[in-house]
Amino acid sequence: MTAQNLQQMGTTAPLAASSPGGSIYDLGYRHYDGPRRGRSWAMWSLFVESFRSVWGFGRPMTAKAAPFILTGLYALPALFQLAFSSVISQEMTNGSGPQPELLAYHSYFSMFYFLVFFFCVAQAPELVCRDQRYRVLPLYFTRSLGRLEYALARLASLAAALFLVLMVPCVALFIGDILMKPDTFKAIGDELPKALPAFPANGLIALGLAAISLTVSSFSPRRAYSAIALVAYVLLAEAVPAAVFAIGQSSDWSWTDKLFLVMPISSLDGATNWFFGKALQPGRFTGSLTAEEYAIAALISVVLFTTVLLFRYRRVPA
């Protein structure tokens, strides 16, 4: 068939001339003539759908158990403090007995980070593994959604979910701290500047954890293997720099503490301290690194892991 013939067919087909649909194999089916909303709309739809599936909406109850239980457990200590805020405030005004140790915005993540990490281990493979396992990626990519948009939408939804998980206890702490003070409006004014750094800090934690866990998960179509790989990566990336630092401590190796920058959890923890303008706790952080350097390392790791994720999705078999 010559090119001229093809062109003729194209022009003679009744609907093909006006519609952007394919005209080579026009079998005469009705065309879609509704609005075409394009790439960004498709990304938004995928984001919403992923966000719902992180929390198990649209799935059976068993799928909702893990995310909601882990979120609840993570918020539990803060909710306790909120529930007993009146008792605590009485003790504080009495001044008798030991002053109660209150949970603080900047150290909350470093105390209960493992629950957020479990959340990642449970839900990140959920987002990226099924599509590879059941080979439905082509169904996404035949839409106006590209490979990179797919990866970015998934990443954004996991980060948004993690941000929510991280913010719940901060809000509870905020309300509790206000209720402990006698003058509510003055308390809000006092408390707000202390609490506001929680937004960027938790945003960075959410992005960092989402980037790491989604990237590691995307390399296997089996959820169980993804989960085990993620656990292995994070445990080792925390343990090995600490081990190397401990080895080098007695024989003056000065470079070993620089390795702390690759620790996924600790660097996010250090970055949180930077956002709140706190000094690093000497018990938890050893070595010469400052909170600022941890913050930069955390940002770089977000960029790095996102790049690897996009690279992976450029060539993942669809």
Next chain:
Amino acid sequence: MASFVAFSEIVGITLRQLMGRRRTVWLLLLAALPVLLAVLFRAAGRTEIDSYSRIVFDTIAITILMPLVAILFGSGAFGAEIDDGTIVYLLAKPVPRWLVVLAKAISVMAVSIALAGGSTALAGAIELGPIGEDGLKAAAAQVLGVVVGSVCYASLFLAVSLFTRRALVIGVGYMLVWEGALSFMLPGIANLSIRQYALGAANAIYPLPVQESRLSSDTAFILAAVLVAVTLALAVWRLMRFELPGGSD
């Protein structure tokens, strides 16, 4: 005789199934880590039982390497066959079920011990060998601990993989929550923690300076033996009543 042939046949097939995968490369890299750290110790000019046991053996070999290897292999031995559906061919053969479980268990234990125990032994020889008799004893104790731990983990998750298809996820959860978080908070768990069995068994040769070793060696050996016997018996019981997945459709 016939059962011996079947036994060796199943062992050979299982070994091939377990090793002939891409994940074996990753596990080899993981097993190389303690050896690299031991080399680093020597490069720093340090040969100490105390800090080596704490830094490399306690935090990496027995907490990360041994459970990961044994859980992956243990749940994969039957799990992969159930997923592929090839377990049909195994069960259709006139081989007693206890022999099938035994063959699978022995091959899983062999692979786990070869990887985790071999890595611990090599690392121990590099770092602790030059110390002399005490060093060799400590290294042997570490290897014994890893061997006991691998055997326990492997048989436990071999059994679990016959009861549920999510054995790997349960394994990760057990390793993180039970062994990681809870056994530090609740000391009473020591009697039900494979990590404690491994550390207790190591005490039989040399009292390793690791934190949180709570069981005496006799208790540890008895509890480990009970665990292996019970889980393997459960696996046999389950395999005798095994229903093929999707059989009712």
